[in-house]
Amino acid sequence: MNKQRKTDIGPPHYEKFLPPIIKKNYGKWAYHEVPEQGVLVHTAESGDKLYSLRVASSRLLSIATIRLFADLADKYCDGYLRFTTRNNVEFLLSDGAKVAPLRAELEAEGYPAGGIGNAISNIVHTQGWVHCHSAATDASGVVKSLMDELMPHFTNMDLPAKMRVAFACCLNMCGAVHCSDIAVLGVHTRAPRIDHNELPKVCEVPSLVASCPTGAIRPATVDGNQSVTIEEGQCMYCGNCYTVCPSVKINNPESDGISIWVGGKVSNARREPTFSKLAIPFLPNNPPRWPEVVEAVTGIVNIWKDNANKHERLGEWIDRIGWSRFFEMTGIPFTRYHIDDFTHAGETYKRSAQIRQ
Amino acid sequence: MSDTTRETPLLDELEKGPWPSFIKEIKKERERPMVGDLLGLLERSYGERVGHWKHGGLVGVMGYGGGVIGRYSDLPEEFPSVAEFHTIRVNQPSGLFYSSDALRTLCNIWDKHGSGLTNMHGSTGDIVFLGCRTEALEEVFSELTEAGFDLGGSGSDLRTPSCCVGPGRCEWACYDTLDICNDITQSFQDELHRPMFPYKYKFKFAGCPNDCVASVARSDCSIIGTWKDDIQIKADEVLAYANNGVDIEKEICQLCPTGCISWDGKALDIDNGECVKCMHCINVMPKALAPGKERGATILIGGKAPIIGGALLAAVMVPFIEMEAPYEDLKELTEAIWDFWGEHGKNRERVGEFIQRVGLSNFLDEIGLEPVPEMVVHPRTNPYIFFVDEDEEDDDE
Numbered sequence: 007m008n009k010q011r012k013t014d015i016g017p018p019h020y021e022k023f024l025p026p027i028i029k030k031n032y033g034k035w036a037y038h039e040v041p042e043q044g045v046l047v048h049t050a051e052s053g054d055k056l057y058s059l060r061v062a063s064s065r066l067l068s069i070a071t072i073r074l075f076a077d078l079a080d081k082y083c084d085g086y087l088r089f090t091t092r093n094n095v096e097f098l099l100s101d102g103a104k105v106a107p108l109r110a111e112l113e114a115e116g117y118p119a120g121g122i123g124n125a126i127s128n129i130v131h132t133q134g135w136v137h138c139h140s141a142a143t144d145a146s147g148v149v150k151s152l153m154d155e156l157m158p159h160f161t162n163m164d165l166p167a168k169m170r171v172a173f174a175c176c177l178n179m180c181g182a183v184h185c186s187d188i189a190v191l192g193v194h195t196r197a198p199r200i201d202h203n204e205l206p207k208v209c210e211v212p213s214l215v216a217s218c219p220t221g222a223i224r225p226a227t228v229d230g231n232q233s234v235t236i237e238e239g240q241c242m243y244c245g246n247c248y249t250v251c252p253s254v255k256i257n258n259p260e261s262d263g264i265s266i267w268v269g270g271k272v273s274n275a276r277r278e279p280t281f282s283k284l285a286i287p288f289l290p291n292n293p294p295r296w297p298e299v300v301e302a303v304t305g306i307v308n309i310w311k312d313n314a315n316k317h318e319r320l321g322e323w324i325d326r327i328g329w330s331r332f333f334e335m336t337g338i339p340f341t342r343y344h345i346d347d348f349t350h351a352g353e354t355y356k357r358s359a360q361i362r363q
Numbered sequence: 364m365s366d367t368t369r370e371t372p373l374l375d376e377l378e379k380g381p382w383p384s385f386i387k388e389i390k391k392e393r394e395r396p397m398v399g400d401l402l403g404l405l406e407r408s409y410g411e412r413v414g415h416w417k418h419g420g421l422v423g424v425m426g427y428g429g430g431v432i433g434r435y436s437d438l439p440e441e442f443p444s445v446a447e448f449h450t451i452r453v454n455q456p457s458g459l460f461y462s463s464d465a466l467r468t469l470c471n472i473w474d475k476h477g478s479g480l481t482n483m484h485g486s487t488g489d490i491v492f493l494g495c496r497t498e499a500l501e502e503v504f505s506e507l508t509e510a511g512f513d514l515g516g517s518g519s520d521l522r523t524p525s526c527c528v529g530p531g532r533c534e535w536a537c538y539d540t541l542d543i544c545n546d547i548t549q550s551f552q553d554e555l556h557r558p559m560f561p562y563k564y565k566f567k568f569a570g571c572p573n574d575c576v577a578s579v580a581r582s583d584c585s586i587i588g589t590w591k592d593d594i595q596i597k598a599d600e601v602l603a604y605a606n607n608g609v610d611i612e613k614e615i616c617q618l619c620p621t622g623c624i625s626w627d628g629k630a631l632d633i634d635n636g637e638c639v640k641c642m643h644c645i646n647v648m649p650k651a652l653a654p655g656k657e658r659g660a661t662i663l664i665g666g667k668a669p670i671i672g673g674a675l676l677a678a679v680m681v682p683f684i685e686m687e688a689p690y691e692d693l694k695e696l697t698e699a700i701w702d703f704w705g706e707h708g709k710n711r712e713r714v715g716e717f718i719q720r721v722g723l724s725n726f727l728d729e730i731g732l733e734p735v736p737e738m739v740v741h742p743r744t745n746p747y748i749f750f751v752d753e754d755e756e757d758d759d760e
Contacts, residue, residue, distance in 0.1 A: 012508035013426055014552040020457035020541050023465060024531060033530035033539065037650040048532055056532060064383040066493070068391040069470040069479045076463035076470075085463040089483050091527065091576050098532075116383055132486065135408040136385075136401075137434060137450065137493055139416040144408065146385040147377055154380030179668040181486050185580040185676070219671040219711070244670055252417045252437065259412040272580050274572035274587075275643040276618055279579045279676055293409040294376040317618055317647070349673055 025086035027056050027100045043163050044119025045105055057099040059108055061117040062128055062153075062160065065093040066136065066146055074115065082108040092128045092170075094121050120160040124167055126307070127160070129153060131173035132181040134192075140245035141175035142192030142262040143291045149173050151295045152190070155304050166314040166323075169307065170271070178244055187320040188303055189267035189282040192291075194243035196261040197236045201253040202228040209251035217250045264289045264299050268306060268332075269321030277322055283329075285336070287343035302338075309335055328362055371402050373409040392479035397494055400444040401478065404436060422449055422497050424504040428558045430514030431500060447496045448478070451503060452489035452515035454523050454548065454555075457541040458531050459484065472506045487565065488525030489515035513552075519711075520558035524548050526568035527575040535645065536570030537588025537658035538686035544568050546690060560701065561708030561717070571654065572642045578666070578677070583714045584697065585663040585677040586686070592655035593635040594644070600651035601631045615644050659685045662693070664700065665715025675715040678723070680730075682737040699730040 021029070031050035038048045046058040063071075075095055079087040086098045095117070097108060109119050121127035129152060132138065134145030152171070159165055172183035175192040183189035205211075214234055215223050222240035226233055234254070236247075245256040266289070270282030285306065289298045306320070313335070314323040324332045333340045346354045377386045389405075392398040404415050415437050422433040432450040439446035453469070469490065473479060478494030485491040490512075495503060504514065515523035524547050527533070529540030547566055548555065554564075567578030570588040578585035605611050611626045623637035624644060633644075635655075645652045662684060666677035684692060700714060703726070708717045718726045727734055736742075 011425075011505065013513075014556060015508055015511070015513045016549040016552055017454035017456050017513060017545070018465070018511040020460050020531075020545060023456055023460040023462050028531050033536065035530070035532065035534035037534055037653070039650070048534070058532065062383050063483065064385040064388055065482055065484075066385040066388050067481050067483050068388045069474055069481065070391040071388060072466050072470050072481065072483065076466045079463045087461060087463070087466075088528070089459040089461075091459075091488075091525075093483065095483075116387075118381065118383075130486070133482075135405055135414045135416075137416065137448070138414065139418040139434070141414045141416075143412075144405075147409070150377050150380065150382055150384060150386075153382035157381050174668075178670040179674070182577065182581040182668040184668060184674040185577065216710075246670070249418045257413045262412070272574045272577040274574065274639075274641045275646055276620055276641060279574070281674060281676070291412050293412060294373045317614060317643070 023086070023088075025056075025084060025098050025100065027054055028098070030054065031056070040122050040163075043122060043125065043161055044109065046122060047102070054100075055102065057102050057105050059097045059099065059105055059112070059119055060090065060094050060121050061097070061109075061112050061119045062121065063089075063093055063095050063117065064146065064150065065128070065131065078108060078111060090128075092121070092130050094128050118157065118161055120162075122163070124163045124165045125159055126156050126165070126169045126171060129171045129173050129190075130181055130183070132175045134175040138175060140178065140248055140256055142177075142194050142257070143175055143264055143296075144293060145173055145175045145181075145192075147293055148190060148264070148296050148299060151297075151300050152303055155300050156307065159307070165307075165311055167317050167319045169310075169320065171303070176245060177242075184267070184281050185270040185272045185279060186282050187268065187271065188306060189270065190299060190303065191265045191267060192262065193265045193288065194245065194256050194258065194262055195288065196258055197222075197238040197241035197243070198245075198248060198254040198256045199258070200228075200233060200236065201255065202231045202233045205233045205251065205253035206231050209253055214247055214251045214254065217246045219244060219246060223247060223254075259291075263291050264296070266299070266302055266306070269324050271319055271321055276317070277319075277325070280321060282321075284344050285332075285338055287341060306336060330362060369399065369403050369406075371406040374402065374406050389480060395479060396444040397448070397478045398480065400436075400442040401448070401480075401494065404438065404442045404445055407438070416448075422500065424500050424514070427514060427556045429517040429520045429556055431495075432517050434494075445494065448494040449497065449500065451477075451492040451495055451500070452485060452487075452517055452523065453492060453507060454513050454515040455484055455488050455490050455525070457526055457544040457548075458528050459488075460531065468510045469512070472503060472510065476503045476506075487515070487522050489523050514556065516555045516563070518558040519560045519562050520556070520564070521551050521554040521560070522563050522565045523555070524566035524568070525576055527570050529568070529570045533570060534649070535573065535588075535642070535654055537590055537654055538570065538586075538660050539688075540568040540570045540588070542688060543586070543686060543690055543693075546688060547693075550694065554701075560705060562711045562713050564701070564714065572640050573646065579663060580666050580674075580676055581668070582666050582677065583664065584700075585666055586693070587661045587663065588654075588658065588686075589640045589661050589683065590655035590658045591683060592657040594633055594638065594655060595653040596631060596633070597651050598630055601648065602629070604648045604651055609647065614647055618643055659683050662696070665713070665718050667713045667715050671711060672713075672716040672719075675713075675719075677715065678718070679738050680727075680732060682735060696730065696732075703729040 172186040174181035266286040267282035482491035526540035526544035565582040567582035623634040662681040663677035
């Protein structure tokens with residue numbers, strides 16, 4: 007390389023990518039309206055109007071599709087677009103008359119508009135079998151299967167409140183799904199299996215022992231090999247050991263599956279932010295369409311939709327009716343796994359006689 | 364040899380249905396041997412119900428410790444083109460705004476050197492290039508920096524900061540999320556590219572308490588916009604909402620968490636001293652109500668996902684602070700936190716877990732903040748107080 011190697015330049019300055027209407031009205035927006043699902047109209051104090059057309063994406067995008075979006079942005083939006091934190095694409099238009107033809111062209115290409123207001127927006131998700139080493143299940147495939155069913159709630163605004171669904175493919179939750187209305191979470195349910203013949207050749211025992219957050223891994227000589235044993239009762243299936251040593255196999259086709267968590271949120275609107283709570287501890291991992299997961303999630307969405315008050319998110323509805331009634335209405339069995347046994351478990355025990363008898 | 368025409372009956376099922384299909388996306392690039400093998404490996408995972416990737420091996424670009432995540436197939440003989448299939452995290456511009464030219468530049472670089480597959484965007488906010496061979500990393504990096512882009516964070520470093528759309532397109536932005544996100548990212552390039560912390564440290568900037576970037580759940584340092592003075596009311600627009608079907612008593616007054624709003628059928632009255640800035644009334648009537656004019660932010664520290672000690676929401680450290688460039692107060696607070704946590708934090712201990720271990724009061728002492736009631740849900744209920752010997756403390760000073 008002849009040129010001076012550049013480092014630590016940081017990201018390009020966002021100002022380069024702001025359309026002129028945004029530069030002009032930066033920080034001076036007055037209000038917004040949603041004239042139809044998929045379209046946000048922001049009016050500035052100057053009276054200027056910015057139209058944002060929000061369309062779905064699969065998050066995993068080919069450069070062919072990104073180039074398609076770039077071409078459409080050139081054709082309709084003077085070349086300006088953005089992505090949302092939930093992986094939707096937003097085309098930014100200053101001419102309201104161009105919204106409908108752009109929408110038609112995007113929908114013809116298979117990218118439906120929606121996801122605004124009292125709707126289900128895109129499902130944020132992780133890598134799954136496409137690219138992750140500790141995935142208990144695939145991410146994109148479950149999300150695709152779910153959104154194929156839930157899409158009417160993306161393209162309409164027919165729900166009591168917004169619903170945020172998120173997916174993470176193992177319990178480390180790199181997707182941080184733990185504060186979602188519905189969190190779909192891949193789970194490992196057994197301690198890793200160890201390949202004692204392979205381990206001494208590819209792993210360092212001390213770093214493997216140190217990798218375990220609960221101290222469940224201990225050095226041991228097994229069949230003459232310098233290896234480790236795992237105290238199964240202490241294992242919480244985080245897969246940290248597999249990250250440092252591929253001979254400690256956390257992924258298990260027989261016992262990996264999917265769990266469902268409900269009632270979390272991050273916004274401060276009405277109730278404070280709160281974690282999602284366990285609804286279903288285990289569903290089978292059933293590719294390519296995960297019918298059990300799709301049925302469970304759509305079932306919860308439908309019961310909430312039919313019973314919640316306006317503006318009441320899933321967790322707020324459950325708070326009002328109580329968890330007993332939630333399990334009764336959904337038909338989901340309450341099991342020993344629903345009772346917390348981690349650090350602050352005692353805080354979740356009910357300690358009063360205020361019970362709906 | 365790699366096979367770009369192999370059959371994938373299970374994956375083909377996911378081309379059906381109305382939602383955009385990631386399999387169609389992958390197949391758009393299947394002429395590349397890498398993507399052909401990716402499809403084969405993924406079909407295998409779908410059949411066997413198990414992943415086929417390994418972590419491991421330090422890979423990266425010269426002088427950086429983060430930004431590339433090493434990924435290897437555990438079936439390299441059968442799928443040689445994905446034997447190395449690393450992730451490159453490219454630092455996104457604030458607010459995820461792009462010009463079509465910038466997107467094409469990124470596509471051209473990735474077309475030349477990688478799989479042609481991306482995530483727009485990764486969970487932390489980066490542009491993610493999926494699938495790069497070790498030998499191509501330096502070239503990708505060189506072309507990225509020539510084009511004005513740089514890598515994001517990974518490992519035990521400052522992770523790529525991210526923010527909501529902010530004043531770029533939102534009337535509720537209580538500070539300039541785009542500017543501060545860019546400023547903090549540029550100010551801490553060394554911390555971003557060279558892992559030197561006990562574990563990862565994330566910033567997320569949300570312009571208002573709706574927290575569209577999920578900062579309270581997903582960041583070690585969550586900055587949430589808020590205001591001190593009165594909610595701005597346009598009385599005629601309130602009436603317009605009432606006339607257009609909003610039941611103000613039921614949908615606004617009764618859902619206000621502190622019951623500080625009243626409505627007599629003609630005018631809205633807000634007892635602003637009682638308002639906790641939850642945003643509900645403003646969300647329902649965006650044409651009529653807006654946050655006040657004396658704007659700033661709340662700083663919360665310690666949010667994280669479950670690994671390792673359980674999930675935490677971030678906790679209030681500074682109830683209100685003005686957020687104006689060059690953000691010296693935030694930078695000083697951040698460096699005080701990094702000093703204390705950096706010295707005493709255990710390996711893979713996030714700052715939220717660290718605070719729980721050392722105690723919030725001790726943490727406040729070290730970073731130089733005074734305790735205030737806004738930091739707690741309620742004062743302690745247990746009487747086992749560890750009293751500090753005030754004389755001893757004086758001797759230290």
